[in-house]
Amino acid sequence: MRIACPLCGARDRREFTYRGAALPVPALDAGAEAWSVHVHLRENPAGPLEELWQHELGCGAWLKVRRDTVTHAMLGVVLAEDAGLAARDGEGPA
């Protein structure tokens, strides 16, 4: 299994660590219900899933990876910083 790091190129899976599903982060004041959903609820699809990996033993970048959970096919990789997941100063994700 290889992941094509946008900076380093295709690298072996052993260089990466897994975080989990790549979810937009709710605004800080979105309330307990929205945060509970963000923390606990997952779709768990059999098929394409967007998730976060870190190229920990390589360049250190966080990546948003689209992976097929059935075949492990890597369907696309972008730097997490370009993926618009982070909330900014109390706003929702971009």
Next chain:
Amino acid sequence: MADVLKDLTATSPCAGLLPVTIGGLTLSEAVQLPMTLMAPFKGQEAALSHALEAAHGMSFPAPNRATGKAGARAVWFGRAQALLIGPVPDPALAAHAALTDLSDGWAVVRLEGERAEDVLARLVPVDVRIRVFKRGHTARTELKHMMASVTRVGTKSFQIMVFRSFAATLVHDLKTAMEGLAARG
């Protein structure tokens, strides 16, 4: 106490371990030079590269590349950072980047010989053969579970770096691979 401190002497990360020569390959410790991590501020990448060129005669390296030459090198060191090896950074660089002195933080060794590629092939999950990994190419990668920086500095030589605390493990793993290669002839 004062007497004890007076007797302390600085040693290099691989002191007492290197150099070794096995089967036509030489592993030696690089001359210790000042090392500074350069992390450009947002939007300052081009300005930093100009300042680096003006002060030290090399541009800021693109990902997976090293610029400069022996004694004054800039090695790409991960996302949005590069390591300046050799020169003490010109104060002008500080306007464009966060500068961190890492001189004592990393062990730097040099693997040299006809079959250096074959030694690394046993340790690193990256293709370092010369047709794809040429002089001036570098990789942040895994070397026996250690975060490493591997740079080709010559047709038959590599610079290999790990955290200083892993120096003995690095030497052990490289020596073992060199011995294994030599044993197979």
